[in-house]
Amino acid sequence: MIKSKQLKKPQLVLIVDDQEINRDVLGMILEDYYDIIYASNGREALQMIEEYRDKLSVVLLDLIMPEMDGFKVLDCVRNDELLKSIPIIVLTAERNAELRALEMGAADFITKPFDMHEIILARVERIIELSEGRQLIQAAEHDPLTGLYTRNFFFEYANRIYRYQQGWHMDAVVLNIDHFHSVNALNGREFGDRVLGIIGDGIRAFLADSNGIASRFEGDRFAILCEPQTDYQALLDKIQTRVNEASHIAGIRLRMGVAPWREGVDPVTLFDRARAACGMVRGNYKSHLMIYDEEMYRRELLNQRLVNDLVRAVEERELKVFYQPKYNVQCDPPRLSSAEALIRWNHPELGLVSPGTFIPLFESNGQISTVDHYVWNEAARQIAEWREKFGVTLPVSVNLSRVDVFDPSLEERLESLVERYGLDHKALKLEVTESAYTENAEQMIELINRLRGRGFEIEMDDFGSGYSSLNMLSSMPIDVLKMDMKFVRNIVQSEKDFRLVGVVLDIARYLKVPVVAEGVETEEQLNMLKEAGCDLIQGYYFSRPVPPEEFEPLIVREKQIEREKQA
Amino acid sequence: MTIQELYTKIGGNYDQAVRVMKKDKLIDKYVRKLKNSNVGDMLAEAGETMDAVKLFESAHAMKGVCSNLGLEGLANAADEITEEYRAGNPRTLSDDAVKEKLAALLRRYRQTVQCITEYEESN
Numbered sequence: 001m002i003k004s005k006q007l008k009k010p011q012l013v014l015i016v017d018d019q020e021i022n023r024d025v026l027g028m029i030l031e032d033y034y035d036i037i038y039a040s041n042g043r044e045a046l047q048m049i050e051e052y053r054d055k056l057s058v059v060l061l062d063l064i065m066p067e068m069d070g071f072k073v074l075d076c077v078r079n080d081e082l083l084k085s086i087p088i089i090v091l092t093a094e095r096n097a098e099l100r101a102l103e104m105g106a107a108d109f110i111t112k113p114f115d116m117h118e119i120i121l122a123r124v125e126r127i128i129e130l131s132e133g134r135q136l137i138q139a140a141e142h143d144p145l146t147g148l149y150t151r152n153f154f155f156e157y158a159n160r161i162y163r164y165q166q167g168w169h170m171d172a173v174v175l176n177i178d179h180f181h182s183v184n185a186l187n188g189r190e191f192g193d194r195v196l197g198i199i200g201d202g203i204r205a206f207l208a209d210s211n212g213i214a215s216r217f218e219g220d221r222f223a224i225l226c227e228p229q230t231d232y233q234a235l236l237d238k239i240q241t242r243v244n245e246a247s248h249i250a251g252i253r254l255r256m257g258v259a260p261w262r263e264g265v266d267p268v269t270l271f272d273r274a275r276a277a278c279g280m281v282r283g284n285y286k287s288h289l290m291i292y293d294e295e296m297y298r299r300e301l302l303n304q305r306l307v308n309d310l311v312r313a314v315e316e317r318e319l320k321v322f323y324q325p326k327y328n329v330q331c332d333p334p335r336l337s338s339a340e341a342l343i344r345w346n347h348p349e350l351g352l353v354s355p356g357t358f359i360p361l362f363e364s365n366g367q368i369s370t371v372d373h374y375v376w377n378e379a380a381r382q383i384a385e386w387r388e389k390f391g392v393t394l395p396v397s398v399n400l401s402r403v404d405v406f407d408p409s410l411e412e413r414l415e416s417l418v419e420r421y422g423l424d425h426k427a428l429k430l431e432v433t434e435s436a437y438t439e440n441a442e443q444m445i446e447l448i449n450r451l452r453g454r455g456f457e458i459e460m461d462d463f464g465s466g467y468s469s470l471n472m473l474s475s476m477p478i479d480v481l482k483m484d485m486k487f488v489r490n491i492v493q494s495e496k497d498f499r500l501v502g503v504v505l506d507i508a509r510y511l512k513v514p515v516v517a518e519g520v521e522t523e524e525q526l527n528m529l530k531e532a533g534c535d536l537i538q539g540y541y542f543s544r545p546v547p548p549e550e551f552e553p554l555i556v557r558e559k560q561i562e563r564e565k566q567a
Numbered sequence: 568m569t570i571q572e573l574y575t576k577i578g579g580n581y582d583q584a585v586r587v588m589k590k591d592k593l594i595d596k597y598v599r600k601l602k603n604s605n606v607g608d609m610l611a612e613a614g615e616t617m618d619a620v621k622l623f624e625s626a627h628a629m630k631g632v633c634s635n636l637g638l639e640g641l642a643n644a645a646d647e648i649t650e651e652y653r654a655g656n657p658r659t660l661s662d663d664a665v666k667e668k669l670a671a672l673l674r675r676y677r678q679t680v681q682c683i684t685e686y687e688e689s690n
């Protein structure tokens with residue numbers, strides 16, 4: 001590891017004294033440790049300070065000099081924004097002068113005669129360290145692009161306000177650019193940076209008239225902690241106008257999320273809420289402002305509770321796996337072909353929690369793999385149990401989430417499941433959404449190839465909801481294509497939708513894979529799909545997802561049909 | 568003449584010079600520089616006009632240089648004039664008294680320079 005000491009910049013010291021002997025003596029003391037330059041009067045010193053302002057570590061300044069004395073130099077440097085950060089140590093033998101110089105902003109003093117070399121060296125070193133430390137802090141405190149606080153400093157100051165200024169009720173505001181990465185990609189990073197600078201200017205202009213602090217967290221994420229505003233839309237519009245005026249590119253659209261102050265809510269939480277609110281207007285072309293409200297608060301509390309309760313839910317078997325049958329409709333009568341395992345949560349206090357509530361939540365925080373592992377195990381166990389009970393192996397498909405793709409132990413985990421329950425690999429079908437394919441195409445294709453190599457069958461779920469190109473489809477290794485239920489919903493009423501179903505079926509034929517139509521609820525839908533050539537049907541028409549004990553009569557009935565057929 | 572002998576001759580504090588410059592070689596270098604420095608001339612000029620600011624600045628310069636060289640007698644005499652003319656300090660001496668002290672200081676300074684010349688010639 002490189003130590004910070006090794007990253008020291010070269011240190012340049014300016015010695016200012018009208019007497020050559022004094023300059024030389026001081027230079028002799030310091031020359032082994034620093035680069036030295038000299039000035040023989042105040043005027044020359046000022047010129048050199050300006051010339052070397054980016055390189056100077058410290059100035060050692062005699063106070064009594066002809067032409068321009070050291071006090072005047074101090075005064076000029078301290079009143080110059082570009083120079084005032086350069087530390088100055090005054091050289092003097094007079095106590096009164098020391099005090100005056102320190103009052104004028106000198107960092108320290110060295111007394112004449114220069115007979116205490118160690119003290120002189122120590123003082124110079126200490127002042128340079130302090131100054132460099134301060135410069136580092138200043139650099140870390142502000143985002144160079146916008147001049148706003150950096151994230152760490154922003155939260156430090158926001159927390160101070162929260163702890164020590166309890167009378168200040170301040171709202172959290174998050175401001176983003178819609179599709180900022182596209183703005184950068186299309187117009188170049190420099191342009192993107194200019195837009196960020198304009199937003200920073202707009203925020204600073206706002207804070208000039210309103211109490212608050214602001215930060216650019218990273219990328220296009222801005223945060224403002226400010227006194228409550230009556231009209232946040234007006235604030236958003238003002239900043240948007242600045243961006244529009246300064247940019248020749250139309251369509252740079254800002255969005256804003258606001259979390260109003262709430263008793264006892266710390267800044268980090270408040271900004272999480274503002275960020276969540278801001279996220280809700282992402283891609284919304286009508287509204288660009290969202291205020292975090294009670295409904296969002298209730299949802300947040302519910303989400304937090306579900307996150308906290310998941311481990312217990314697994315241990316206490318509150319999670320239930322339901323099964324929905326898939327029927328082969330190209331036979332008469334239709335034959336039970338397989339089932340899909342679907343999770344349900346029977347929460348002891350909240351009752352039945354919809355998977356539509358907890359699955360997106362766990363997908364977003366990575367806990368979905370806990371749910372998936374539970375479902376995989378339950379499904380494998382159930383396949384084995386039914387095989388034992390009815391003498392048939394009913395294949396069951398389970399979901400493979402995006403996070404599972406990155407699990408290096410995925411293959412071993414699935415392999416051990418089929419081994420443990422003595423299953424054929426084809427009995428446990430794996431459903432992968434089309435969007436997961438397209439997001440990580442290369443990685444996904446490699447994984448799927450490996451899984452298929454082991455004997456697992458892969459179903460592409462929700463086909464038609466993603467953005468697969470025809471070219472990609474031909475290279476995607478799949479065994480079954482599951483048509484998104486949106487296609488099926490309106491096929492009776494909409495000829496266009498029905499024609500789209502035909503297109504999907506054509507694609508499946510091209511890929512030489514069977515198609516499962518999900519969400520089939522009526523006989524009319526069933527007949528249309530059957531006639532169009534759809535192989536497998538899943539939906540309420542045959543059965544809603546049911547617990548294993550309610551599914552068993554379907555297996556019994558299937559065995560009956562089989563017996564009748566053989567007879 | 569050695570550098571120590573020179574210091575004895577001019578009433579300087581050799582030990583103090585060593586504290587500042589550490590090595591005889593450097594003491595030698597800067598003592599020789601004193602001979603060519605303008606501190607004496609500046610002070611003499613200031614004395615001719617009795618300009619308070621110039622008297623203060625030039626006496627202050629001599630004090631600073633001499634104290635670094637361990638020439639305490641000169642430094643102390645220069646300090647008296649410095650304090651007499653420091654802004655804010657009350658005047659304690661008459662102009663004539665200052666002139667007398669100044670003349671004595673310059674005399675001593677010239678003697679010191681003379682001794683340094685002899686030292687240079689002997690080396």
